[in-house]
Amino acid sequence: MKKQIFMNGKVMTMNQEQKECEAFIVEGEHIIKTGSNEEILAFQKDKIKIVDLRGKRVIPGLNDSHMHLLGYALSNKKVDLTHCRSLEEIAQAINRYIENEDDQYFGEWIIGHGWNHENFQVPQLPTAVFLDEISQERPILLSRACYHIGVMNHKALEMVGFSQETENPEGGHIDRLPNSEKPMGIVRESALYHAHDFIPGPEDVMQIQDLILDACQDAVKVGLTSIQSDDFGAVKSPNTVLEAYGNLEKSGALKVRMNLQMLLPTLDKLQRFIKTTGIHSQMGSERLKYGPIKILADGSLGSRTAALERPYSDDEETQGVLVYGDAQLEEILRYGKSQGMQLAIHGIGDRTMNQILGIVEGIFQKDEINHRSRIIHCQITDHAIIDKMAKLHVIADIQPGFMPTDMKIVERRVGRDRVKESYNWKTMLEGGVPVAGSSDSPVEPFNPFLGIYSAVTRRNFDGEPKAGWYPEQRLTVEEAIGIYTLGSSYATFEENSKGKIQEGYLADFIVLDRDIQTIPPQEIKGVTVEATYIGGECVYSHEETRQK
Template structure:
């Protein structure tokens, strides 16, 4: 039991928006109000914590990321800072040398983005061959929808000029010969070869990354890890063991990648469906992919891209998409689906609406990313209460390429968070880490200013879609809780809810919007227990 006083407590609860004190008991907020009121509730031997005037917020909830993938990337060669193909080659060569990695061992990582390079060209097998011809190499682009291998990896994956493109995937070729670049479902050959990951490895990787999340104020997250681990059993058991060993400091909702009948059979055998678990680890929605990425020009668009003769890739045709979503729903799963392009969203909504029309349940299906919406799509979201799960940090890295890719007209209606909120669409924020940083303050800054971390463009990009700080905060707290049917348990500082909260360095409601990105977390509490404290303050 503890009492916290002398703070600026931003509750995000409309019944009492600002308080100065609160009491925590049995992991819950038992009272919230002014100092005098809360001090009257003090019990014998109860600790009183003076917040020193600091601002307190509900703990942040990242509504979609790949936390295991983040942990893998953290412990692999760092591709996020490379500036060219030559720099990529040198960086990986040094990594292999420094780690004394033996011949034959795979070199795997993720995170390059050629749009930030001196010459924005995709690396090829021949570039990676300059790194090593004795180590098979597989690197995923930052978006996760394009990968590249060296020649040895292609040989191990049995990919050659006679290998056909898989459904929903592309093997890039030059004069008929694979270049090493794999797109969408063509990536599966590499992922299947490398997987599955052991339970012990998963636990070790996750444990190496929890403090990173706590240090930026994350107390809950919805993560999709199955695609990366390759094993439903090992992933679920790893989290459950961490929880049972009291080594899981963050509340986890696992989004389930279930691409085939074997995956569904495993879930049935393990009794897994949405809601299975408890308040620290539970099963969330089934996750599926319907298109690719903007950077790779594989996002499925109604009209051609402006700079290339393609409309992107729909990973599932109408029949298989309908069957997959219905199978997930029939097996007790809420549904969330990746869709960036307007065509992909239309295809998903067509299926969603059919299920909504035949059900009287509160389904809370969602679409993740929703970058290229239009007025008709937003009306369809609103009419069926479809949740838009968006990543505000994407605007910081994408704005320089959006107009080039899709033209000015479509660019003006993209990343349309203001329009979503104005249409009363439940809009939840997430990072899609490791594609972007999972620091929520960077996401809030992007949502409020529409600028990158360097302050460009100086006036903001498409500022008609900016939202307020309070709206952004709710999209990182209350709205993600709603998306997982947990709005009565967390998302605001309210009596009876989990005592998940953070103490921050500056008053986010008062500082200039351009400074929001620089806010730091001083302390993070989960269930009323301090899980992180910043040192050298």
């Protein structure tokens, strides 16, 4: 098998027994030895290729424990309206998009995102009539930068079934024309989410493969060598996703190590999926593995749908929504467990966290500590919840990159008392909760250095607040890298093969442009990747792209 020596590096190994080394040997896909330059060069023979790391900081490849890779790829196919400063500019952007459209990703629909009328010279909301001037044949839906408000043309309103007879859905609003029941085009909250259900995702396997490859190319540029992705929500049928990833793996085109999180929200869907595919968690290869089933148990803080134990501080009437009753959720999770499925549940509010933990406690015996059930997001917690997570060995899949956005609203939503014990990542780590790092892209960008920056500084990207937001919860650089390496590989039962630069581990590592350990924390968000190696193969090199 082909051997390579990597030397002259400042290598952060994440191996507690030997935290730093200068050099290592890779044979095939694995690291077979680490040590000083001298120790490693003693193994040099004529044929061994030597790579000079030029004194650069090297760390294990980063592993995003929860994102939506296809969702990210598709978000790049929408009309970007972020920079529009008038309705006219929106119309221009859409017309340009239609002219240059090479392929359709949402069926006939034209989907745009990012407008904000408060940035317009004349701050007025777009209307259905305005969009009709762009197209009356194709449905158009443009969501506002906040994702809570959208505007649709009449074709789209008709396809979704919004008319003067339609009542406002619960938790949402269809804006009407003055003195009329006729929709004017603007839809809010659940009315917008309802409309989303009508947008077809891609169905063509080849098209999905191309989307995956494009997204992977972006991912390796920021140092992601492993991705745990929840993609079923982006397409009509999960089978097309499975087929696309399967084809890419077989052809060798899939470089990033993928772990698929399988969104199967009802008992019926879960049963049918297992019966027809025979899939269970941890099946697969080192490039493509099936991960946990994914269940959404509540909503979000922004829309006040995350379920809380006590009402929202800025809306005493609202406590959020549990998506499932206890018995219903337990039935799904119990069945999943019985079929060899790992469990990953989206939970943001404390009430949801308590619901999930209560069920997990009931379905696993005390000695079954290796179930690695996961709660994705874990935002509103208290010390009792954190203690219980540690006791039950439940993994927290956190998104440090949410913090710069969330810190603006969380105190308003839940009040200081509850915030104090929320986003408590240091407390989790110190209390023995396994913590995995992720982005939830496309909700936030998947560049892991933004997440590491947030976890280390607890500041937003403008550097505020200077002292950090609840700074006692700041992580060290090593801890923050740890959650994106050790933590994320633990979440997929792969801590003995991934996440360290150590003998026997997969040769997944990245070379950084500067030493993340010693630069001022404020600079971490600007760290870039010079080279990314997966299984000893260089899958991205900054040098090469420069030469091209």
